[in-house]
Amino acid sequence: MINLQPVSRKDAPELIAGNIASRDHHHPWMRNFTDQVGFEEWFCNLTSSASLALIARDPESGSIIGVFTFSQIFMKAFRSAYLGYYSMVELAGRGLMTEALKQTVAYGFEEIGLHRIEANIQPDNQRSIALVQRAGFHKEGFSPRYLFINGDWRDHERWAIISN
DSSP states (O other), X not given: OOEXXXXXXXXXXXXXXXXXXXXXXXXXXXOOOOSHHHXXXXXXXXXXXXXXXXEEEOTTTOOEEEEEEEEEEEOTTTOEEEEEEEEOGGGTTSSHHHHHHHHHHHHIIIIIOOSEEEEEEOTTOHHHHHHHHXXXXXXXXXXXXXXXXXXXXXXXXXXXXXXX
C-alpha cells in the first residue's frame, strides 16, 4: 500500500531534488519549485488557504511517487475541492500514481469529507487524462484559456469524481 501523508517542511529537500530531476518530465504541463524559496512560497500558500498537500511514497524504497494538492476546499453545501498532482520521474511508468491517486481520492472523501473532486487537465496531456480515467473520474467539460502556465493561458478539460 502506498504511504500517503500530509506534506511537511522536512520534505523540502527531497521535493526540491525530485522537482529538479523531473523538470523535463513535467514540461510543458507545469513548472514546479526548484529551490527552498519556491518551496516556502508553495508551503506557506498551503497553510494560509483552504488547501492540503499529500505526498505519496513508495512503500519499499520510501521515495516520493508524487504530490497531490487539494485546493479551494469548500465545505458547507458544496463539499468540493480542486485536485492538482504531479509524479516524480524516478518512479514514473510503474502504475504507482494510479494507486496513489485512488488513495488520495479516498482520503478526500473519507478524511476531508468531500463530495466532489475536480481535476483540470490540458487536453494534450494524455498521460494525465488516462490517470484520472483509471481512478474513476469523468469528463465534465472544456474550459478555454483556463490557467496561466509557462507564460500562456492554457485550455483545460474538466474531470471530476463524486463520492458514492
